[in-house]
């Protein structure tokens with residue numbers, strides 16, 4: 001483990017002392033379930049902003065082969081983690097197949113498997129069984145919506161879109177049907193016991209994240225966030241590594257505030273944001289909307305971005321949309337890191353190469369190496385065709 005930590009600190013370009021300090025305070029986590037051979041990943045203070053890609057079959061579209069191809073495509077495009085969000089089907093088989101083809105950390109929402117199998121007819125023991133089954137399979141981090149409480153759900157009823165989170169909606173429906181408090185909240189210590197045993201990182205889910213700009217930073221969201229802050233401390237006291245999830249749909253001018261209050265209420269635990277989406281009207285282009293929000297969020301302290309694809313709110317993304325979504329989030333994460341850490345080395349190298357008209361170096365340094373495929377021969381017999389003989393870079397170089 002010592003060697004692993006040293007390598008991770010080197011990869012993140014921070015001193016081992018600082019790396020260890022951040023781990024100890026909980027501001028940085030190393031995500032890795034020791035049950036399987038997976039590349040450990042540092043998420044949080046001092047580490048570069050990471051990107052997650054979601055895959056998984058839906059009840060309407062069940063094609064395991066296609067989801068496995070998407071997993072490979074996402075990792076090739078630079079996703080640091082994968083989350084399987086399958087609802088329905090043989091989730092254990094799906095997870096095993098994903099684990100076979102990828103060595104990046106894998107996350108799940110155990111509630112999805114349970115809901116797919118039993119709808120609302122489950123009890124807390126069923127939940128713990130699924131949790132342990134997935135932990136044994138080697139899942140590295142799990143979204144647990146433990147902060148969604150009955151009083152917070154009441155506040156959400158006044159919203160434009162009361163609940164947009166799938167897990168949040170399943171739980172709220174269960175609570176409504178049973179007339180009980182959230183079992184993941186009341187039984188949180190039992191959840192932690194299993195996560196601690198298998199060294200699984202908890203990703204405290206935001207079941208009440210805003211699903212519309214009009215609902216951003218409202219009472220429901222903040223009530224849940226404060227609960228997540230208390231649960232963060234409980235998890236730490238049981239030796240469980242914590243990531244906290246956050247919004248959602250947020251106007252640009254509220255993003256900085258959202259990053260600050262999360263860090264304050266959740267004691268600087270790493271922040272994992274789903275977007276944020278900065279406008280509600282860009283249907284078909286939400287990979288761009290979320291990249292804008294993600295860049296601003298990363299700049300102000302978000303540690304982990306969940307990609308959003310252009311299919312968001314419209315359908316299950318296809319393979320092309322998965323790739324495009326990962327690249328958009330990678331751009332957002334890196335743009336944030338340039339400000340957060342001054343991580344501009346690669347940009348400066350590429351700029352210098354562009355100034356030399358060294359297209360080979362440019363294409364080697366850019367975020368998406370497949371750009372090369374669109375411009376075959378560039379740099380050899382082929383020049384950039386934008387300005388022809390009036391290429392400012394060439395004219396100045398010749399000068």
Ligand code: SF4
Pocket residue numbers: 384385386387388390391392393394
């Ligand atoms: S042709 Fe125009 S766009 Fe292309 S590299 Fe030269 S200056 Fe830039």
